[in-house]
Amino acid sequence: MIARRALVVELPSVDCDILRLQALTNLAYRYKELKICPEDLPRTACTMLYKKNFNLEFGTKPKRWFARQWLPMTVLRIQDGARRGDGGAPLVLNLDRGVMRLRSICRAEAPIPRWVYDRIEEGGDIVFAMLGLKDGIPAVMLVAERSVEPYKPESLLPVDVNSWKHGVVWALIKGGRIVSEGRERPDLRFIDNLYRKSVRLEELHGRLVRIGVNSDKLDVEAQHAKSKLYRYLRDYPQWLASKIARKALKHKSKVVIDRALEESWRDLLEEGLTRSEAKIQMTGVRRFIKILETQLRWHGVPYEFRRLPSRVCPNCEVEMEELPGRLMKCSKCGLEENRDRIPILWALRLLRK
Ligand SMILES: [Zn+2]
Numbered sequence: 001m002i003a004r005r006a007l008v009v010e011l012p013s014v015d016c017d018i019l020r021l022q023a024l025t026n027l028a029y030r031y032k033e034l035k036i037c038p039e040d041l042p043r044t045a046c047t048m049l050y051k052k053n054f055n056l057e058f059g060t061k062p063k064r065w066f067a068r069q070w071l072p073m074t075v076l077r078i079q080d081g082a083r084r085g086d087g088g089a090p091l092v093l094n095l096d097r098g099v100m101r102l103r104s105i106c107r108a109e110a111p112i113p114r115w116v117y118d119r120i121e122e123g124g125d126i127v128f129a130m131l132g133l134k135d136g137i138p139a140v141m142l143v144a145e146r147s148v149e150p151y152k153p154e155s156l157l158p159v160d161v162n163s164w165k166h167g168v169v170w171a172l173i174k175g176g177r178i179v180s181e182g183r184e185r186p187d188l189r190f191i192d193n194l195y196r197k198s199v200r201l202e203e204l205h206g207r208l209v210r211i212g213v214n215s216d217k218l219d220v221e222a223q224h225a226k227s228k229l230y231r232y233l234r235d236y237p238q239w240l241a242s243k244i245a246r247k248a249l250k251h252k253s254k255v256v257i258d259r260a261l262e263e264s265w266r267d268l269l270e271e272g273l274t275r276s277e278a279k280i281q282m283t284g285v286r287r288f289i290k291i292l293e294t295q296l297r298w299h300g301v302p303y304e305f306r307r308l309p310s311r312v313c314p315n316c317e318v319e320m321e322e323l324p325g326r327l328m329k330c331s332k333c334g335l336e337e338n339r340d341r342i343p344i345l346w347a348l349r350l351l352r353k
Helices: 018-030 043-050 114-121 188-210 216-250 261-270 275-282 285-299 339-352
Strands: 002-010 071-079 082-084 091-094 099-102 108-111 125-134 137-147 155-161 168-174 177-184 253-259 303-305 321-323 327-329 336-338
Touching: 002 114, 002 285, 018 043, 018 071, 018 125, 043 071, 114 125, 114 137, 155 216, 155 285, 155 339, 168 216, 168 339, 177 216, 177 339, 188 216, 188 275, 216 253, 216 285, 253 285, 261 275, 261 285, 327 339, 336 339
Parallel strands: 071 091, 155 253, 253 303
Antiparallel strands: 002 137, 071 082, 071 125, 091 099, 099 108, 125 137, 155 168, 168 177, 321 327, 327 336
16 A cells, blocks of 8 residues: 655745746646647656656646646655666755755755655655645645555554544553543643634724724734634644554554544534634644544554444443533433543444454
8 A cells, every 4th residue: 555645845945937837737637648848948847747657646636727736746865875766856855965956947955854754764755746836835745655554453543533622532442441541632721812812802903993093913913813823723633643643553553533523513513602613623623634544544554434423322222311511321221421432432342343
């Protein structure tokens, strides 16, 4: 199985028209036979787009006309004095010197991020890259590839994904019993404070504007709080996915991911959160699942997506009664458990079968 991971590195100082390259890449997808190569285009760019037997994956086919398509590029790697890959590649990674360099199509230089060395150490390699714009800034997407076979699992790691408010609940099941378990969530107070701050400042700013008072400073402060919040919610999923992938790897677990996103969204609204409050509690949850899946594939961790019941008794399979405080109670066997733990008990039961 081939697993891939990607990292985007910004290269603000690049010296070519990336928009144009992206437009040509879009055309190349659509009309491979046509070979649209403007005369002033560096030949290497054309080679990258129309090379015969080009075994690069072009990512996904552009859905729209004029969608900005990233230009695929081969990569030359230099490590311990030896060269791997296409000698004429537009991207050179000199791992000995720690420098990556664009040439032929565009010129730019940047330090090689730690991420590249980590992936190579894990048995991967940077086999291709793409050039494009990310949020308007020129960037190279480095794509690491690794051939890996999933191992034979020795334990089970169910992961029940909810909103951040209720967190990501996991358990390690070994030898038919739960040996450890936990609930992971970001710092909810930190999130709440930043969110309230940005809302308060925005309201105040709006009021002052209406009575003709300049309050740009308040607006800047509000945006600052907001971007700090989103930055935090962007980094947390990455951190958590790594943590869970490492745990699975350490215990040779099979991961069972239960994503109850719609249910989580409904719960938040039922609990009285406004839509925008609920939105914050779900920000990055989907991304967490995506990063987790990528990392599990990369490390050869077997995994599956599976819905595990959270309202049905794992002992007697009858619908449970919901008590205040997310407690569930079975009227038949008397089991009383936090709702987020019911899926874990189901995973335990399914393993015993
Ligand atoms: Zn029961």
